[in-house]
Amino acid sequence: MWSFRRCLKTFSQDPLKKWINHHVRETIFALSSGHGKCGVAVIRTSGPASQEALHLLTKWQALPPPRQVKLASILCPKSGELLDRGLVVWFSGPHSFTGEDCCEYHVHGGPAVVSGLLQALGSLQMLRPAEPGEFTKRAFQNGKLDLTEVEGLGDLIHAETELQRRQALRQMSGELGQLYQRWSQQLIRALAHIEAFIDFSEDDNVEEDVLVAVDEEVKKLQKELEEHLRDNRRGERLRDGIQVVLTGVTNAGKSSLLNVISQKPTAIVSSIPGTTRDVVEATLNIGGYPIILSDTAGLRDSEDPIEREGVRRAKARVEEADILVAVIDVSDDLLSQETLLAHLQNLYSSLQEHEPKNVIVALNKVDLLSQESVVNLEKLCQEFGPPTVCLMSCHTGEGISTFLRTLKDHLEAICGDPLLGAPSITQTRHRHHLTACLDALGHYGVHRQQDLVLSAEELRIAHRQLGAITGRVSAEEILDIIFRDFCIGK
The missing domain is CATH 1.20.120.430 (tRNA modification GTPase MnmE domain 2)
Known part of the structure; x- marks a missing residue:
């Protein structure tokens, strides 16, 4: 256990560690922009030898003003050959991303230019290639970022919505x-x-x-x-993607709905029951919210061991769902208004572990019904209440826009606006x-x-x-x- 006297001992040791870390720091370099052909590539150095490297590559006698862009002829430090004409930005520590002396070389993004400059920097004994994430690690070590800010930077780089x-x-x-x-x-x-x-x-x-x-x-x-x-894990769900799972019996139209929302043939669609045997996923952007949309095997009893495994996986995915979309084929001749109501009630009872606000019932294939039947279904949906019920046709596209708006409302209810309220x-x-x-x-x-x-x-x-x-x-x-x-x- 710590006490006041132990704190004194620790206090006397920490400054020495900081002094050693500061004075033995190596200078690193790396390509900071994306790989491949591009208009401009950015190569960065960080560490005490950044100034010497800049002098050797540009032959400048004095450092340029900090944080000002200067045009320079960038030369090979050994042969003096011109590598490129580009822009140079000097950052004096601690006023830099890493807290150390830094220099950025903005050069043309051709592979030969980038490779030539990286080789030139690598030829200098006082520099070494940076390890993955080392610039950000130094920013953390030098107190420029804490770990949450580092993670936020990583999330920003990988943000898709x-x-x-x-x-x-x-x-x-x-x-x-x-x-x-x-x-x-x-x-x-x-x-x-x-x-x-x-x-x-x-x-x-x-x-x-x-x-x-x-x-x-x-x-x-x-x-x-x-x-x-x-x-309600809203920040984690927004970062990793909200799990939206399509479930229902065979041939209800789950795979068709996945394809319609994805706007491409992600899943195989067939009139043969039990076509989908495994979980098929698509990562999508719905109104700015990232979702992982999963099509699952049709729920039914089967003697086929592969299909039984598919059903088992489907049930497991249902338990993990943030939003559950129950797809029902309303074109079934045996599904009268009364039996549909009973079917919805049974479905609701079987989904008690999911809150009604996180369940959407998709009544599919309404294009195969008479106008009178559709009107009756609409009245039934208004009377039923939660979970939300949507009428649609994956074949004609009818009701799909309404379904997507409903899905977006559910996503917003789960994740909200990340700019409002306390940070998540x-x-x-x-x-x-x-x-x-x-x-x-x-x-x-x-x-x-x-x-x-x-x-x-x-x-x-x-x-x-x-x-x-x-x-x-x-x-x-x-x-x-x-x-x-x-x-x-x-």
Whole structure:
């Protein structure tokens, strides 16, 4: 367990580690733009030798002004051969992405030009190729980004929809990290007060009222954490894709609906029952929301072992669905209005584990019905209530636009707008550490009246769990609060 005196020992070691990391840092280089032929390619260097490399490649005697674009003839440092004429941007540390001296070379994006410049940089002994993600890793190590901002940057690079972009930008701006950092500061303060009470209460330097304040702070933080975790996983769903599963009996039109929404022949469509044996997926963008649309095997009893396995997988995928689309063939001659109502009610009962608001019933093949039957179905749908019922025809396209609007409404209800309200949890890793933090705060209350040292340890565990999310945990912060709030030793 840590105490005030152990914190002092840690405090004396950390600055030395920082000094060593700063002065033995190697200079790295890499292509920062995409691979392949393009108009412009960006090659970046970062580290203490970036300045020397710039002089060797351009023959400039002085550094250009920081963050200003300069045209340069870029030369091979050994032969002096002209590699390209491009733009050079110099960034003086710590005012750069990585916090180190950096230089960017904006050259023509032909493979030969890029390869020539990379070979030229590789020929310099003080430079080495960067490892994957090393520029961002250095930005984190130098305090330019915390881990949540790093993850937000990665999400932004991989964002495929508008709402994924918004969520990633919000996280990259540091809003999520700032929330966790605020909670972390509250824990640091509470822990510092308990540490001071344990070490100095016998000298009458710390009053018992401070423990009451800590208890109130812990209860307040518990409530905020519980509310933050009750978010229906909307941030994670938006980041990874919302699972939308098509289910129903054979030949209901599930594969046809998948193809219509995908606007391409993703799944095989046949009049033969049981054509779909496995789960067929399509990744789509519906109104800015990323979805993983799954077509599953028709639900029926079968003697075919392959089809039985397909049905088993279909049922497993139904259990994992965020939104379930139950497809029903309404052209069946045996499906009268009364039996359809009973069918819907039975379907609703079988889907009790899914909230009605997350189930859409798609009544397919209405093009095969008379106008009177369609009108009766519409009245039935209005009376039935949740789950939402849509009439459609995958063959003619009738009702598909209405179905897509309904699906978008369901997606919006699940994920919302990532720019509104408090920032969302976007990673399973965050949820794991937040849950562990909340558990530790619960254990604090258990130990509080029995053993103050154990309760302090639970606060330390909770603080460590929050620090694991942002990557920032320091014993120096605890020391700072002890000295500031209590003036121990004057």
